[in-house]
């Protein structure tokens with residue numbers, strides 16, 4: 001079977017090293033991987049992007065700003081005419097780093113903020129961190145760098161979202177990505193962070209209530225790939241059309257291994273850039289079979305009988321696999337929860353639309369759309385990677 005798509009969006013874990021040991025870290029970051037790419041290997045890898053029509057590279061970690069050569073790699077990608085973005089825990093946002101981010105043309109800095117002060121510092125296991133991160137965000141905003149805040153929503157911080165929204169607006173942030181807790185890595189060992197069905201629906205109700213109002217004020221709240229799908233709790237535009245890992249997106253680990261998406265577990269590695277070029281890994285027969293060779297009969301019990309199965313393809317591949325050991329079987333799905341727990345769903349609808357009594361589910365599959373995965377990351381126009 002030949003495949004003709006290109007990896008428009010590359011997620012690149014620059015290092016697994018991190019200056020924090022957050023309780024919710026799905027990558028269990030801390031120490032660098034054993035054999036991370038050298039500067040020369042990383043710079044040479046950049047040159048493989050243009051022939052593959054890469055349009056955007058999102059640098060993540062670990063803490064990518066801990067890699068001393070991050071700016072050389074970012075500058076190289078930018079020289080190639082490719083948009084660059086970076087995700088940081090905010091601690092390294094010193095004035096000199098902010099200046100360098102601007103200098104190398106990074107379009108957006110995604111900064112993690114996971115609640116109000118006590119919650120954030122507890123989840124991230126460093127007292128005083130919240131204030132330092134806010135100061136870093138402020139420096140970046142004041143320095144003319146576009147900042148998008150990223151919040152991994154869990155049972156601890158869910159009820160702080162309204163206060164967080166007010167805070168972010170007050171300090172000049174204009175973009176906020178919400179993503180549900182992915183119970184993998186250290187988060188998989190923190191049951192107090194796991195979202196119940198009810199809590200996941202509450203997150204949906206908050207998103208659906210606040211997103212249009214915030215948009216009218218010029219503030220974007222954007223859902224990650226793993227926050228959906230369908231029903232009134234989701235936005236109809238852009239329509240959710242399933243996981244794009246291996247179709248339009250690819251993930252590169254700091255040691256050169258390649259996955260469809262960085263959120264996927266290591267058993268889903270597709271190749272090694274120390275052995276093959278990205279082109280060969282991307283176009284290898286049989287690669288990324290979970291999305292390229294998807295069929296409804298491969299879906300798990302959560303999704304098999306869903307009216308929108310063909311369009312949705314079973315939600316987020318990582319969430320599905322991490323939570324159920326199966327692909328195309330996402331348990332965190334508004335529509336799925338509506339079926340298995342109608343009462344909880346109706347409560348969430350009442351929270352989102354107090355003036356309406358009955359929910360109206362999207363019943364007809366939506367028409368095809370163009371390559372929506374290329375909508376810029378951190379949301380400025382569409383649904384985004386979980387990270």
Ligand code: SF4
Pocket residue numbers: 229230302303304306307308309312313314315316328329330333334335336
């Ligand atoms: S039940 Fe599964 S296939 Fe249906 S919308 Fe939810 S995640 Fe998608």
Ligand code: SF4
Pocket residue numbers: 225226242243244245249260261262263264315316317318319384385386
């Ligand atoms: S975050 Fe989930 S849906 Fe999005 S590309 Fe990754 S695995 Fe697929």
